[in-house]
Amino acid sequence: MQPLQKDNIMSSIPHFNLLTSELADLNRKLERRDFLKRTAGGLGAMALGSLLTNNASAKSFEQQILDALPTIAPKAKRVVYLFMSGGPSQFETFDYKPTLNNMLGQQLPDSVRNGQRLTGMSANQAILPIIPSAYNFNQYGKSQTWVSELLPYTAQVIDELCVIKSMYTEQINHDPALTFFQTGHQLPGRPSIGSWLSYGLGSENKNLPAFIVLVSKNASRDQPLYARLWGNGFLPSQHQGVQFRSGKDPVLFLNNPEGYDGEDRKEMLQYLSQLNHLQNDEWGDAEINARMSQYELAFRMQTSVPDVMDISNEKEEVFELYGPESRDKGSYAANCILARKLLEKDVRFVQLYHQGWDHHGGLPQGIKYQCKQTDQPTAALIVDLKRRGMLDDTLVIWGGEFGRTVYSQGKIDKENYGRDHHPRCFTMWMAGAGVKPGMTYGQTDDFSYNIVKNPVHVHDFQATLLQIMGINHEQLIYKYQGRRFRLTDVSGKIINDILT
Numbered sequence: 001m002q003p004l005q006k007d008n009i010m011s012s013i014p015h016f017n018l019l020t021s022e023l024a025d026l027n028r029k030l031e032r033r034d035f036l037k038r039t040a041g042g043l044g045a046m047a048l049g050s051l052l053t054n055n056a057s058a059k060s061f062e063q064q065i066l067d068a069l070p071t072i073a074p075k076a077k078r079v080v081y082l083f084m085s086g087g088p089s090q091f092e093t094f095d096y097k098p099t100l101n102n103m104l105g106q107q108l109p110d111s112v113r114n115g116q117r118l119t120g121m122s123a124n125q126a127i128l129p130i131i132p133s134a135y136n137f138n139q140y141g142k143s144q145t146w147v148s149e150l151l152p153y154t155a156q157v158i159d160e161l162c163v164i165k166s167m168y169t170e171q172i173n174h175d176p177a178l179t180f181f182q183t184g185h186q187l188p189g190r191p192s193i194g195s196w197l198s199y200g201l202g203s204e205n206k207n208l209p210a211f212i213v214l215v216s217k218n219a220s221r222d223q224p225l226y227a228r229l230w231g232n233g234f235l236p237s238q239h240q241g242v243q244f245r246s247g248k249d250p251v252l253f254l255n256n257p258e259g260y261d262g263e264d265r266k267e268m269l270q271y272l273s274q275l276n277h278l279q280n281d282e283w284g285d286a287e288i289n290a291r292m293s294q295y296e297l298a299f300r301m302q303t304s305v306p307d308v309m310d311i312s313n314e315k316e317e318v319f320e321l322y323g324p325e326s327r328d329k330g331s332y333a334a335n336c337i338l339a340r341k342l343l344e345k346d347v348r349f350v351q352l353y354h355q356g357w358d359h360h361g362g363l364p365q366g367i368k369y370q371c372k373q374t375d376q377p378t379a380a381l382i383v384d385l386k387r388r389g390m391l392d393d394t395l396v397i398w399g400g401e402f403g404r405t406v407y408s409q410g411k412i413d414k415e416n417y418g419r420d421h422h423p424r425c426f427t428m429w430m431a432g433a434g435v436k437p438g439m440t441y442g443q444t445d446d447f448s449y450n451i452v453k454n455p456v457h458v459h460d461f462q463a464t465l466l467q468i469m470g471i472n473h474e475q476l477i478y479k480y481q482g483r484r485f486r487l488t489d490v491s492g493k494i495i496n497d498i499l500t
Contacts, residue, residue, distance in 0.1 A: 150368060213351050425449065
């Protein structure tokens with residue numbers, strides 16, 4: 001196929017006379033504001049160029065930032081983030097509080113709450129009655145870490161984990177708390193963690209996105225998940241997370257329409273690419289290049305996605321390792337196997353979302369069901385990565401958006417209680433590359449209501465994650481609307497004590 005030039009494009013593409021006429025008409029109708037913006041920008045660029053250097057190819061601010069990355073020796077090549085959406089209770093999982101067993105129904109002391117705000121769901125309760133966990137705890141591994149009886153498989157790999165009991169956030173409701181964890185800000189519109197890593201480090205597999213999202217099909221839909229949680233925000237669109245689904249079309253709009261073969265698609269993309277190049281020459285819009293990059297990746301994914309999504313050729317021992325639901329495509333267990341396959345393909349950031357942890361009532365049975373769905377596959381992923389030699393350069397993360405209160409929301413019933421949102425302290429864990437195994441970090445008070453040792457803010461967690469990936473969080477910056485943004489906003493410190 002001959003390349004399209006401005007002098008032969010009319011004969012190559014039907015109705016192109018009309019297209020070029022409309023573009024010319026748009027140019028003639030530029031508003032005064034656009035004209036002034038362009039001319040002022042051009043004069044400013046000329047002046048800046050003369051002040052900087054004589055180098056005609058002076059780099060943009062963003063490119064200078066990217067050229068400086070990674071600035072630290074990376075410990076991990078890839079990340080898998082197991083997000084337990086809804087807020088798992090620390091009382092029923094990792095934060096053992098035996099003194100509560102003798103305090104059933106007692107009012108939470110004012111000295112403990114210390115005026116901290118409550119959600120609208122429990123603010124009008126006459127009393128805030130303490131409720132101990134319905135489940136037993138035991139110590140496991142060489143580290144002698146306390147783990148709930150609900151997590152027997154996790155208990156077997158506890159010496160691989162770094163359990164952080166002193167996480168905290170300012171966000172007390174689900175949507176802002178989720179958004180804050182994923183983007184560093186409680187309001188929508190900023191890039192997610194995976195998008196920042198894609199922007200900063202790029203992809204190691206040209207046939208798959210650098211950032212892939214999997215959502216459990218078999219989880220309770222107690223709280224919604226929005227695609228903006230894995231969105232690119234103001235970063236170029238090729239850094240957006242791509243959701244892989246379990247149905248007929250794993251990636252939406254990827255397959256060819258009926259009656260349309262691969263050669264047709266290839267030829268169409270070639271013409272489209274040339275049109276985009278012409279438009280880029282005219283406008284110089286970076287998003288045009290991002291669009292071309294996405295089209296080309298989508299074409300390559302038509303062959304790479306079916307292969308990576310097929311787990312039927314896994315050995316029987318793999319399905320036994322991950323549990324009885326691992327053959328059910330789209331389940332949490334099957335997604336854990338798929339995550340391992342994606343990591344093997346050097347996908348930079350894989351995020352699994354599993355909903356259903358929002359237990360305002362019926363917590364004993366609800367959390368038992370959640371742990372049954374997730375415990376074995378989660379531990380299996382650790383075992384699987386380790387035996388394949390991948391845990392040494394893969395960072396694994398588990399946790400939700402906040403924790404749960406020591407007091408019962410509503411009635412006092414040890415067989416059927418609930419817990420409200422609690423952002424002041426909660427538990428999550430990290431494992432694999434860059435973190436010390438068999439370690440517990442941070443400490444809460446006897447009510448798991450306040451942190452008494454080594455607090456870890458969400459921005460601290462994000463800064464540490466980037467550090468493990470070889471990035472100084474203060475240097476990963478993108479300039480947008482006159483401000484320089486970063487994942488950790490204007491805060492965040494490295495949790496050096498947990499790093500290897």
